[in-house]
Amino acid sequence: MTDAPPITPATTPVGFIGLGIMGASMAGHILAAGYPLHVYNRSPDKARALLDAGATWHDSVASLTRACDVVITIVGYPADVEQVYFGGAAGPEAAIVANLKPGAVAIDMTTSSPSLAERIATVVAERGAAALDAPVSGGDVGAREATLAIMVGGDQDAYDRVLPVLRTMGKTIVRLGPAGAGQHTKMVNQTVIAGTIMGVAEALAYAKAAGLDQAQVLQVIGGGAAGGFQLNVLGTRMVQGDFAPGFYVHHFLKDMGIAAAEAEGMGLDLQVLPLARRQYHRFAEEEGGREDGTQGIYKMVVKGVG
Ligand code: NAP
Numbered sequence: 001m002t003d004a005p006p007i008t009p010a011t012t013p014v015g016f017i018g019l020g021i022m023g024a025s026m027a028g029h030i031l032a033a034g035y036p037l038h039v040y041n042r043s044p045d046k047a048r049a050l051l052d053a054g055a056t057w058h059d060s061v062a063s064l065t066r067a068c069d070v071v072i073t074i075v076g077y078p079a080d081v082e083q084v085y086f087g088g089a090a091g092p093e094a095a096i097v098a099n100l101k102p103g104a105v106a107i108d109m110t111t112s113s114p115s116l117a118e119r120i121a122t123v124v125a126e127r128g129a130a131a132l133d134a135p136v137s138g139g140d141v142g143a144r145e146a147t148l149a150i151m152v153g154g155d156q157d158a159y160d161r162v163l164p165v166l167r168t169m170g171k172t173i174v175r176l177g178p179a180g181a182g183q184h185t186k187m188v189n190q191t192v193i194a195g196t197i198m199g200v201a202e203a204l205a206y207a208k209a210a211g212l213d214q215a216q217v218l219q220v221i222g223g224g225a226a227g228g229f230q231l232n233v234l235g236t237r238m239v240q241g242d243f244a245p246g247f248y249v250h251h252f253l254k255d256m257g258i259a260a261a262e263a264e265g266m267g268l269d270l271q272v273l274p275l276a277r278r279q280y281h282r283f284a285e286e287e288g289g290r291e292d293g294t295q296g297i298y299k300m301v302v303k304g305v306g
Pocket residue numbers: 017018019020021022023040041042043046074075076077080081083084109110111112136137138139140246247248251252255
């Protein structure tokens with residue numbers, strides 16, 4: 001990998017698979033930075049704006065991978081990551097691993113499992129290429145504004161090479177160790193968020209019950225020690241009754257499931273993460289909240305506050 005040419009907009013075609021809430025914005029920044037951008041998504045309509053801006057469409061993961069020196073994925077679940085890397089029922093020839101060019105770098109930015117990231121890195125390295133796990137934090141806003149935090153695991157040389165591409169999408173970018181370290185760090189992040197978002201929903205229910213103006217409460221405490229994305233951005237959406245997905249409840253449940261399994265595997269006896277997971281599970285199954293944004297939990301928490 002050390003002899004591989006540098007990655008520049010003039011020389012490096014970049015492929016992007018997964019053009020949802022996060023991916024569409026992130027891919028747009030790569031294109032705007034001047035890289036030839038190649039795209040594929042399960043639902044082709046989501047590529048329309050990028051194609052109008054100059055991106056090239058591929059009908060398959062295999063065709064995109066053969067055309068690119070950097071291949072980025074941000075799909076939904078670990079099962080989707082398995083599908084695009086290994087092919088699933090479509091067979092390996094349809095997927096990334098079998099089609100990567102020697103010296104190419106594949107970057108999975110999906111929130112997925114650390115062990116899957118390790119497996120991908122191992123098989124990709126055997127083919128003379130490299131794979132990094134690089135999940136993100138910062139939400140739909142961070143994706144739109146190119147201010148994401150990007151937590152990377154994998155080979156140092158590959159990381160150094162792709163840093164210019166990552167910098168088009170994020171502001172805080174750190175390599176934390178070998179393959180899987182990025183996903184483990186994302187699980188740390190989701191553990192913080194699990195407790196925090198429940199706290200925000202309960203705090204705003206308290207404000208309502210106490211007869212306070214919730215917007216004013218947010219204005220003042222959002223500027224103090226409690227401030228942060230969960231309170232300032234998602235708390236505002238709660239108060240405004242905006243429950244549209246920036247981050248889907250079903251994806252958050254997936255993340256908490258991965259984090260809980262990893263924590264249990266390490267012998268940790270966490271209390272708050274399982275509690276938040278149970279509450280979100282109830283919200284998804286009993287209150288129809290699966291497709292809401294995570295701020296939707298407020299509707300369940302505030303029930304009964306007059
Ligand atoms: P999303 O809107 O559902 O986007 C996922 C995209 O991937 C969809 O366009 C989907 O295609 C495509 N896709 C899924 N499986 C595929 C497959 N097998 N082959 C090809 N394309 C496939 O979700 P998102 O909010 O962008 O989140 C994406 C990932 O980032 C998730 O792992 C999530 O947990 C993580 N994440 C999200 C946020 C956030 O705030 N939204 C923040 C950090 C991390 P279709 O269009 O056909 O559904």
